[in-house]
Amino acid sequence: MASNRGVVYMGPGKVEVQDISFPDLVLRDGPGVNPLNVGRKCDHGVILKVVTTNICGSDQHMVRGRTTAPPGLVLGHEITGEVIEVGRDVEFIKKGDLVSVPFNIACGRCRNCKEQNTHVCLNVNPDRPGSAYGYVDMGGWVGGQSEYVMVPYADFQLLAFPDKDQAMEKILDLTMLSDIFPTGYHGAVSAGVRPGSTVYVAGAGPVGLAAAHSAQLLGASVVIVGDLNPARLEQARSFGCETINLSEHDNLGEQIEHILGVPEVDCAIDCVGFEAHGHGRDHSEAPATVLNSIMEITRAAGRLGIPGLYVTGDPGAVDEEAKVGTLKIRIGLGWAKAHTFVTGQTPVMRYHRELMMAILHGKAQIAKAVNATKISLDEAPKAYNDFDKGAARKYVIDPHGLVK
Incomplete structure (x- = not known):
């Protein structure tokens, strides 16, 4: 079994980089996983090698102890990655695709998803409408501040970049499309x-x-x-x-x-x-x-x-x-x-394609606006601390050293 590491919430004010389970196409039991979600088969999903994953102010609320997040929760809902494995029910997303992952988890099949309200999907969180990776009371989907992560409903959710080389040149901008x-x-x-x-x-x-x-x-x-x-x-x-x-x-x-x-x-x-x-x-x-x-x-x-x-x-x-x-x-x-x-949460899929085009064609410079700052996975705990102190930066984790 391949190895995996991720950023884990340990309690108020403390995060650690730990060895975590390598993802497969099943939602396993773990911290914060709703019992009704345990064992969900995700043959409609993919496994990603994470290229970039960002620290968000919403994560910081949990790390400060301002939510009911349980210790052991793997953090991270802003994910961009390369597809390394596809489930048997995935038809259009291909191995090798470089993709942006909306932070909302959405099935694409319920009434809300069909009406473009993917931020309040009815089928992914037994607690209430709406879900996200690595977040408290969101069903327990494992976070993506890690080396590898599973993403369900891949054909519906994922935004594949049209040219990988072009995308990697603008990856600090494109990583902002997830949230x-x-x-x-x-x-x-x-x-x-x-x-x-x-x-x-x-x-x-x-x-x-x-x-x-x-x-x-x-x-x-x-x-x-x-x-x-x-x-x-x-x-x-x-x-x-x-x-x-x-x-x-x-x-x-x-x-x-x-x-x-x-x-x-x-x-x-x-x-x-x-x-x-x-x-x-x-x-x-x-x-x-x-x-x-x-x-x-x-x-x-x-x-x-x-x-x-x-x-x-x-x-x-x-x-x-x-x-x-x-x-x-x-x-x-x-x-x-x-x-x-x-x-409410943002329905990311309503906007991410047009914003991708604005980035790729030079109309938006979002990385410059938010002062995107690349760090390694091991630097994440310090970045959380600096962000909590008010650093004027958007921290972008590069788990595999792929970003120039």
Whole structure:
């Protein structure tokens, strides 16, 4: 049996690179695997040699101990790899294909998948609609921050790159297709960004930067990014965004007025989620801050894209209500301003092909926007620690040393 290694969550604040089982076309029992998923045969799946796999802010929530993730969970839902084995029911994906894996696991057969709502597939997670690799309460599908991984429903899900050599030249861009580029783009589309729009993006982490770049691609006239981290704001400015340092200013509308001449924007995107902090020099965790602030500064009849993660279980929350995802949101304000809210996981397959074409033909430079930084598998624990401290980087793990 071939060997395999992966990044494993060991408990709050701790990840390790460990020997893990080599994947086969069956979902075996293990940490976080729903009992009803144990033994699922995946002859419709493939085994990938992982070429790149990225560290995501959603992973960081688990590593901080802010979810109910069990120790022993193999992490990683942003996966790009080479097909080395195909199941007997796979017809169109071939051995040797270089493919992007949507982080949503989707069967392609249920009503939601047929309606392009692959983020809430009905057949892959016995707990609730929707699933992902290496993530808490998502059915237990093994994560891809590893050397090898199994991917089910290959013909439906996988995006094969048309030319492997061309793809490897742009792999630091293409690796973002599994999650953060479509996620940022979905946030911008959900917010109604169009040519001439003024846009506020809450959060300058990788998803926020991807949302800002996506807003630019969609024709926004001004993209304003707010964050508490000066280094991340500098990264946003590097590709033409206006920025607001929220650790120095607690009146967001006033700062937007300094930039635009009016204290509101056409569209807003929440790329922070449930670990949000308040604004100002003495800021502390206040999980409804972003949602309430973007309602305040978005024009009447505007739209709010909310790709930032919100959870139903947060053992480290600031109060008992927040521990079950109940936040003090000013829904009356949103109602009065006739806002449209779009939440939930991103349906990656709705966007990944067009974004791939934008990358391959030089229209999108997402790796530059998010400061893609290649590391080895063994460097992953340090990268998690640096990311937790606010590093203005998107860490891309190269398990086999294949990336130039």
